[in-house]
Amino acid sequence: xxxxxxxxxxxxxxxxxVLLSDFIRDTAGLQGTKVGCEHGACGACTVLFDxxxxxxCLMLAVQAEGHEVTTVEGLCGGPxxxxxxxxFHDCHALQCGFCTAGFLVTLTALFxxxxxxxxxxxxxxxxxxxxxxxxxxxxxxxxxRLAAESAAAG
Amino acid sequence: MKPAEFAYEAPxxxxxIRSALAAGPKGARILAGGQGLVxxxxxxxxxxxxxxxxxxxxxxxxxxxxxxxxxxxxxVRMADAERSEDVREACPLLSQALPWVxxxxxxxxxxxxxxxxxxNRGSELPAVALALEAVFTIEGPSGSPRRCPASVFFxxxxxxxxxxxxxxxxxxFPRQAPGAGCAFLEAQRRSAHYALLGVAAALVxxxxxxxxxxxAMAGASPFPVRCHSAEAMLAGEAATPGLLAAAAREAxxxxxxxxxxxLHATAHYRRAVAPELALRTLxxxxxxxxx
Numbered sequence: 544x545x546x547x548x549x550x551x552x553x554x555x556x557x558x559x560x561v562l563l564s565d566f567i568r569d570t571a572g573l574q575g576t577k578v579g580c581e582h583g584a585c586g587a588c589t590v591l592f593d594x595x596x597x598x599x600c601l602m603l604a605v606q607a608e609g610h611e612v613t614t615v616e617g618l619c620g621g622p623x624x625x626x627x628x629x630x631f632h633d634c635h636a637l638q639c640g641f642c643t644a645g646f647l648v649t650l651t652a653l654f655x656x657x658x659x660x661x662x663x664x665x666x667x668x669x670x671x672x673x674x675x676x677x678x679x680x681x682x683x684x685x686x687x688r689l690a691a692e693s694a695a696a697g
Numbered sequence: 698m699k700p701a702e703f704a705y706e707a708p709x710x711x712x713x714i715r716s717a718l719a720a721g722p723k724g725a726r727i728l729a730g731g732q733g734l735v736x737x738x739x740x741x742x743x744x745x746x747x748x749x750x751x752x753x754x755x756x757x758x759x760x761x762x763x764x765x766x767x768x769x770x771x772x773v774r775m776a777d778a779e780r781s782e783d784v785r786e787a788c789p790l791l792s793q794a795l796p797w798v799x800x801x802x803x804x805x806x807x808x809x810x811x812x813x814x815x816x817n818r819g820s821e822l823p824a825v826a827l828a829l830e831a832v833f834t835i836e837g838p839s840g841s842p843r844r845c846p847a848s849v850f851f852x853x854x855x856x857x858x859x860x861x862x863x864x865x866x867x868x869x870f871p872r873q874a875p876g877a878g879c880a881f882l883e884a885q886r887r888s889a890h891y892a893l894l895g896v897a898a899a900l901v902x903x904x905x906x907x908x909x910x911x912x913a914m915a916g917a918s919p920f921p922v923r924c925h926s927a928e929a930m931l932a933g934e935a936a937t938p939g940l941l942a943a944a945a946r947e948a949x950x951x952x953x954x955x956x957x958x959x960l961h962a963t964a965h966y967r968r969a970v971a972p973e974l975a976l977r978t979l980x981x982x983x984x985x986x987x988x
Contacts, residue, residue, distance in 0.1 A: 559703060559705030559748065560700040560738070562699070562735075562739070565699070581698070581740075582739060582740070583736055583802075583803050586800075595805045596801070596805060597806045598803065602731060602735070602806070603705070603728075603748075605707075606707075606731075606750065649801075649802060667796075670800050670801065670888045670889050671799070671800025671802040
């Protein structure tokens with residue numbers, strides 16, 4: 544079994560029952576992706592699968608064969624924050640951080656497809672993510688600020 | 698928790714899926730989008746012996762338009778259908794209902810057929826399939842597919858008419874009449890939850906009178922319900938607010954005949970909310986119908 548993880552080829556022989564989320568964390572050693580509810584409700588395990596945000600806890604690792612997976616570790620090229628991560632930092636959009644990777648993955652895909660999302664589009668995109676500490680205000684503020692900045696930048 | 702052990706196969710064709718199911722042990726399950734099944738694996742509520750992953754099978758991932766109707770293959774993702782011009786044109790009611798299902802990340806992976814086959818009692822799409830008289834194409838050991846209308850597919854015990862060794866390869870929605878007014882509304886605890894109650898309605902209005910009405914409800918009873926008597930009340934009549942209200946009460950009465958209690962709402966709540974939700978849905982459908 545071989546697939547592309549954050550731009551690099553990765554091989555493995557997981558048992559069919561190994562979830563993609565567990566393969567990413569335990570075999571590939573990338574622990575930015577969190578595992579919460581394991582039934583698709585919380586959004587903590589969200590990764591990009593061929594560029595599209597999906598629940599990695601609801602896929603088997605073997606299903607990734609030949610596909611491209613991007614985790615939170617792969618969202619920015621180097622040690623610098625991406626503009627979205629900077630906005631999260633500036634707007635206090637995280638406390639414990641457990642949900643943060645999922646929010647960043649989903650919002651990265653949103654801003655890639657729609658650089659100037661409306662408030663409604665932001666809310667709809669993150670409806671599949673639960674945060675139990677910030678109460679969403681900071682998260683929405685970070686996304687709005689980035690939308691406004693990208694609008695101002697043209 | 699984590700899934701119990703199972704064998705896994707990923708056949709590349711419909712014929713190979715049939716063979717895998719026929720040769721496989723009892724207790725084989727189809728894996729499509731996995732958004733309903735994998736949670737059951739994770740909690741070990743489901744313990745299949747074999748998973749037949751159909752995602753690599755050719756020809757199951759297409760949306761096409763045989764004779765103008767809308768055929769949706771077994772691995773078509775909800776998110777792709779949501780963006781599809783073909784779906785909007787042929788079945789606007791389906792387009793209206795899709796954003797109510799789960800959340801965007803789940804819809805990126807979940808399939809329409811998988812959702813229909815799961816027939817969860819709070820699930821939106823079975824009501825749409827019932828209202829639009831969708832037809833399921835079911836492959837089985839015989840090698841020649843059979844066709845099964847939604848009215849027979851969804852059984853009143855909450856199961857579907859697809860037995861072990863069989864699988865649904867596509868569902869075909871007859872094209873809606875051009876200009877049909879469509880609406881889907883639901884009561885839910887929070888965005889992305891199953892419907893406590895959902896109403897699907899499509900109204901064709903010609904010369905101020907209702908030329909065709911389709912109404913079905915989700916979450917009202919443990920199975921999707923088509924509201925034939927309410928549709929009959931509307932047929933041929935002027936769509937006045939009074940008539941829409943009467944039809945909404947009738948739809949609610951028939952749909953909630955087996956209303957149930959669950960963790961999220963009581964049967965009493967469902968019966969109380971159904972007439973108002975049906976009225977809002979019918980009113981929205983009537984407003985958006987071409988005259």
